[in-house]
Amino acid sequence: MGRVTLKTIAEHVGVSRMTVSNAFSRPDQLSEDLRARILSAADELGYAGPDPAARALARGRTGVIGMVLTNSPRDAFTDDVAVGFVRAVAGSLADAGYSLVLLHSSGESGVVPARDIAMDGAIVYSCAPAMSAYTALRERRLPIVNVEGSPLPGVPDISIDNAAGAYQAARHLVELGHSRIAVVVDALDADNRPSSEISLETASTTIAARMDGWMRALDEAGIVPTLVGTPALDIDAVLRERVDRMLDDPPTAVLAFSDLAALEVMERARDRGIRVPEQLSVVGFDDNPLAARVSPPLTTVRQDIDAKGEAAVKALLALLREEDAESPPPLPTALVVRSSTAPPS
Amino acid sequence: MGRVTLKTIAEHVGVSRMTVSNAFSRPDQLSEDLRARILSAADELGYAGPDPAARALARGRTGVIGMVLTNSPRDAFTDDVAVGFVRAVAGSLADAGYSLVLLHSSGESGVVPARDIAMDGAIVYSCAPAMSAYTALRERRLPIVNVEGSPLPGVPDISIDNAAGAYQAARHLVELGHSRIAVVVDALDADNRPSSEISLETASTTIAARMDGWMRALDEAGIVPTLVGTPALDIDAVLRERVDRMLDDPPTAVLAFSDLAALEVMERARDRGIRVPEQLSVVGFDDNPLAARVSPPLTTVRQDIDAKGEAAVKALLALLREEDAESPPPLPTALVVRSSTAPPS
DNA sequence: CTGAAAGCGCTTACAG
DNA sequence: CTGAAAGCGCTTACAG
Numbered sequence: 001m002g003r004v005t006l007k008t009i010a011e012h013v014g015v016s017r018m019t020v021s022n023a024f025s026r027p028d029q030l031s032e033d034l035r036a037r038i039l040s041a042a043d044e045l046g047y048a049g050p051d052p053a054a055r056a057l058a059r060g061r062t063g064v065i066g067m068v069l070t071n072s073p074r075d076a077f078t079d080d081v082a083v084g085f086v087r088a089v090a091g092s093l094a095d096a097g098y099s100l101v102l103l104h105s106s107g108e109s110g111v112v113p114a115r116d117i118a119m120d121g122a123i124v125y126s127c128a129p130a131m132s133a134y135t136a137l138r139e140r141r142l143p144i145v146n147v148e149g150s151p152l153p154g155v156p157d158i159s160i161d162n163a164a165g166a167y168q169a170a171r172h173l174v175e176l177g178h179s180r181i182a183v184v185v186d187a188l189d190a191d192n193r194p195s196s197e198i199s200l201e202t203a204s205t206t207i208a209a210r211m212d213g214w215m216r217a218l219d220e221a222g223i224v225p226t227l228v229g230t231p232a233l234d235i236d237a238v239l240r241e242r243v244d245r246m247l248d249d250p251p252t253a254v255l256a257f258s259d260l261a262a263l264e265v266m267e268r269a270r271d272r273g274i275r276v277p278e279q280l281s282v283v284g285f286d287d288n289p290l291a292a293r294v295s296p297p298l299t300t301v302r303q304d305i306d307a308k309g310e311a312a313v314k315a316l317l318a319l320l321r322e323e324d325a326e327s328p329p330p331l332p333t334a335l336v337v338r339s340s341t342a343p344p345s
Numbered sequence: 346m347g348r349v350t351l352k353t354i355a356e357h358v359g360v361s362r363m364t365v366s367n368a369f370s371r372p373d374q375l376s377e378d379l380r381a382r383i384l385s386a387a388d389e390l391g392y393a394g395p396d397p398a399a400r401a402l403a404r405g406r407t408g409v410i411g412m413v414l415t416n417s418p419r420d421a422f423t424d425d426v427a428v429g430f431v432r433a434v435a436g437s438l439a440d441a442g443y444s445l446v447l448l449h450s451s452g453e454s455g456v457v458p459a460r461d462i463a464m465d466g467a468i469v470y471s472c473a474p475a476m477s478a479y480t481a482l483r484e485r486r487l488p489i490v491n492v493e494g495s496p497l498p499g500v501p502d503i504s505i506d507n508a509a510g511a512y513q514a515a516r517h518l519v520e521l522g523h524s525r526i527a528v529v530v531d532a533l534d535a536d537n538r539p540s541s542e543i544s545l546e547t548a549s550t551t552i553a554a555r556m557d558g559w560m561r562a563l564d565e566a567g568i569v570p571t572l573v574g575t576p577a578l579d580i581d582a583v584l585r586e587r588v589d590r591m592l593d594d595p596p597t598a599v600l601a602f603s604d605l606a607a608l609e610v611m612e613r614a615r616d617r618g619i620r621v622p623e624q625l626s627v628v629g630f631d632d633n634p635l636a637a638r639v640s641p642p643l644t645t646v647r648q649d650i651d652a653k654g655e656a657a658v659k660a661l662l663a664l665l666r667e668e669d670a671e672s673p674p675p676l677p678t679a680l681v682v683r684s685s686t687a688p689p690s
Numbered sequence: 691c692t693g694a695a696a697g698c699g700c701t702t703a704c705a706g
Numbered sequence: 707c708t709g710a711a712a713g714c715g716c717t718t719a720c721a722g
Binding site: 348350351352362363366367370371395396398399400401402403404405 | 714716
């Protein structure tokens with residue numbers, strides 16, 4: 001009998017299509033009684049409600065918000081901080097009646113979700129402006145909010161106060177009495193050189209801000225740290241090797257750009273019999289759920305990932321209401337001192 | 346100048362709308378040269394490509410697959426096993442050119458994503474058949490795959506071999522010499538009674554299968570366990586209280602329906618000075634990433650969550666191709682013996 | 691290789 | 707309170 005549409009029901013009940021449409025979408029436009037008759041006819045005919053795709057086209061809105069993550073969902077979902085962010089965003093969006101669609105980068109399938117998926121707006125998490133998914137979104141002129149990425153004109157930016165957090169972390173080490181300090185960052189091909197020889201031009205905004213904070217505190221104390229960097233977000237092979245090389249002539253303390261990197265440092269140190277914190281202090285960043293659980297528990301800089309997700313959604317909802325696209329002030333951070341830091345021996 | 350559509354470009358180039366459509370969607374239908382002219386005009390006019398909502402309506406497919414999780418995304422994303430599943434599904438879908446949309450249960454906003462979001466199919470993870478989102482999906486006659494849920498006619502079912510895994514877990518305790526054993530389950534209002542007094546009718550299929558496995562091994566050994574249950578997926582208050590009550594007269598071993606529940610038992614035991622595994626052996630289920638990290642590391646039943654996600658996507662893609670809706674055989678499980686189990690003292 | 695026709699299923703003003 | 711008209715932006719056969 002073909003597909004059941006508004007028309008099928010309209011004919012069945014003996015009214016026009018738009019009256020049936022009204023029964024579903026604008027209940028106040030018709031009598032209780034007629035509406036009940038229409039709804040029961042729909043039920044009888046197995047009609048589940050107006051087709052969402054048709055409705056999206058007619059209304060010009062889909063109820064869907066996209067999210068593009070740094071890497072593939074497979075990678076992103078391996079990082080508890082990213083997962084926490086997705087969780088917070090999905091929750092806040094749900095409260096506002098929106099659903100979240102995960103936009104992977106274009107793969108071999110030829111599909112580019114950022115270009116081909118119907119949505120009302122998107123949140124871009126920790127992406128370079130040149131990333132293809134991000135570009136596609138902008139070409140569509142979709143409302144976009146940028147999170148921990150490089151600021152772009154007209155795109156609201158959500159981020160924590162990376163510089164302040166990093167400053168506190170470095171300050172903590174200085175106050176403990178450390179002066180031989182290494183800084184471990186990503187997205188920077190530093191390769192174990194003194195910081196004075198390094199240019200930071202390639203770093204992401206987030207990393208650059210953290211560098212600013214660390215360096216300000218170290219500068220104030222007259223300390224020139226060693227920089228250990230990786231050319232990309234390659235937490236694995238390259239980072240491991242360079243951390244290992246750094247430990248050949250170990251500093252007394254390390255500032256890491258993330259808890260995951262800090263854990264890597266702690267593991268490498270353990271392998272070589274270097275004791276944390278007695279011989280090496282380590283400070284992370286993020287307060288990853290793991291940080292409190294490892295041994296020794298990691299000193300780190302906490303960020304409120306739920307607040308970040310809420311702020312991103314709030315900014316996007318404002319954009320959807322066509323309000324001004326203003327970036328809120330950076331979210332606060334807090335140093336959490338646990339047991340991975342101590343005075344140098 | 347209004348919105349740029351196929352028509353705008355067609356007029357600009359001097360061809361018909363469908364030729365422009367072909368330039369984007371069926372490149373083999375027109376000359377290289379004409380296509381290049383069209384594409385460059387599109388670029389010039391700031392046209393990002395055919396509108397996805399309109400395309401979805403015309404083509405009858407959206408490129409989006411929905412996922413409904415037991416609870417709100419906020420809750421689901423707190424459980425590493427659920428996160429692992431989402432990760433695996435999102436990854437497999439991306440490989441096939443589909444994007445994943447997270448379908449929350451209807452909230453106060455009046456929006457019911459399972460009913461109102463345009464999609465081509467959905468995966469239902471660990472949901473009761475009566476759950477409203479699940480019902481809405483079925484009313485729409487969307488292709489659906491059910492994961493760790495109660496089997497429904499015509500809906501392919503993906504699950505691990507819960508019974509076999511549970512059997513191995515219970516067998517392990519029996520072989521260690523335990524005979525005073527408690528079983529901790531959810532979705533069952535057991536309230537610390539001997540298993541012989543309990544009816545299992547309210548349990549989910551997953552729990553019921555695990556119960557079958559545990560009971561078979563215990564029956565074979567002539568053991569009647571104590572059942573500790575919670576009325577719902579309420580891992581918190583109720584479970585804590587009942588586990589506490591159980592520990593008033595502790596068994597020598599506990600079989601828990603999940604690693605999270607097992608950790609709860611271990612924590613309660615620690616609070617009361619009951620040593621694991623010396624005084625109490627604990628076996629979990631799932632091999633949650635946490636299981637290997639806690640102390641003592643937890644003996645548990647491992648399931649391959651990536652394989653489960655892949656299997657779910659594979660079954661759904663078959664459905665989308667209108668192939669037969671067959672449930673694959675249950676995925677294998679394996680007992681992982683760590684340090685939370687030992688012979689009774 | 692190109693285009694005229696019909697259609698996807700709904701909603702939005704607007705008139706009665 | 708109800709309905710006729712126009713439109714959302716695209717694609718799918720099909721004819722030339």
